[in-house]
Amino acid sequence: MARGGINKALVTRAHQAVLARGENPSIDAIRIELGNTGSKSTIHRYLKELEEEASTRLDDEALLSQPIKDLIARLASRLQEEAHGIVEESKSRYEHQIKELSDRCTALTQEAGQLGDQQKVLESRLDETSAQLAAKSAACDALDKQLNEAGQREASTTALLKEKQAHIESLEEKHRHSREALEHYRESVKEQRDQDQRRHEQQIQQLQAEIRTLNQTISVKQGDLTQLNKDNARLVSELGAARKATQDLESKLNRTDAKLEDANKQLQTQTTDLQQYADSAQRQASQIDELTQRLESAQSKVQDFTVSQAKLETELSVKNDMIERLMAEKRRQHDKPAT
Structure with missing residues (x-):
């Protein structure tokens, strides 16, 4: 009821x-x-x-x-x-x-295309930076190789220097023994100076010639030692310059990595914005469909109202x-x- x-x-x-x-x-x-x-x-x-x-x-x-x-x-x-x-x-x-x-969707589509172009440019820059990084890495490897070779040359030069120093010391020892022998000989023949004057003088001349030869040999060896010291100093300077260049390359490499990280972050942000624009365009398209359905429903209701x-x-x-x-x-x- x-x-x-x-x-x-x-x-x-x-x-x-x-x-x-x-x-x-x-x-x-x-x-x-x-x-x-x-x-x-x-x-x-x-x-x-x-x-x-x-x-x-x-x-x-x-x-x-x-x-x-x-x-x-x-x-x-x-x-x-x-x-x-x-x-x-x-x-x-x-x-x-x-x-x-529809205009909004068109604008969003154009903006999405622009963002796509920007993304392509960033990807191209990223490829270029990667190539530069690879080249710098190869240069660093070459420098490391050069440093290793310089270290080997330095070790070889040091060994040679030690060998020359030992040879010089051996010559000096021989020279000292020669002097001692000469003094001993002078003392031994001093008593026989009158009898062996001529033979003694000849022996002295021979010994003096040997002494000159030994002195010349010592001078040559000292010159070689000086040249080795200069080569050693030059190699030490080259080694310092190579280490400094390596540090500069490592600093540039770190800065390049930081730039690459910033570029990746910016690319991720732009990708997120593009996704949000696409979602907004999809929602607006859904709203358009809903409005169209509402229009058709209103037209149907008007017709029903007219008949009723x-x-x-x-x-x-x-x-x-x-x-x-x-x-x-x-x-x-x-x-x-x-x-």
Whole structure:
């Protein structure tokens, strides 16, 4: 049982009253006419029953008079014009929104293309930096090889220097022994100076010649030692310069790694922004589809409203005509016994 004690008869009278005022007999209008009583589901059920009854009676077109048909045609035409105006306005508004969203999608697509170009440029720069890094790494390897070779030459030179130093010391030892032998010989032959003067002088000359030879040999060896010391100093200087160049290359390599890391971070940020733009474009495309569906739904509702309005107007006219016919029949029946 419906709330508020409403029934089909009350709903029927409220429906006719609303139609008589020229208003749309919606569920809310019927409920207001009933004094804001009754549930909407019950009112809707009764209105549906009335509509079915009216559609059953409307099958007989002979019940409709020509003025009613003209009125229905005018009302239908007016309703179509108003509905068409509403639809055109909604369509224009939705088309404007769709155009704005389409322009936005186009702008986002262009921006995505620009970001793609920037990404390609960054990738090209990254490839160039990688090539430079590989070249610098090869240069570092070459420098390490040169340093190893210099170290080997330094070790070889040091060994040679030690060998020459040992040879010089050996010559000096021989020279000292020669001097000692000479002094011993002088002392030994001093007593025989008179007898062996000539032989002694010859021996002295021979010894002096040997001494000169030994002195010349010592001078040559000292020159070689000086040259070896100079070569050693030059090699030490080259080794320091090579180490400094290696440090500079390592510093440049560290700076290049930092730049590569910054470029990778920037590329990741731009990729994230591009993904966000793509997601936004997808959401806007979904909104466009939703607006299109809403437009189609609104158009369908307008058509349903037009048909429902025509049925209700026809039902009103038919009911009024039936009421007049029933009243006329009742008057005839009332007048007949009196006659």
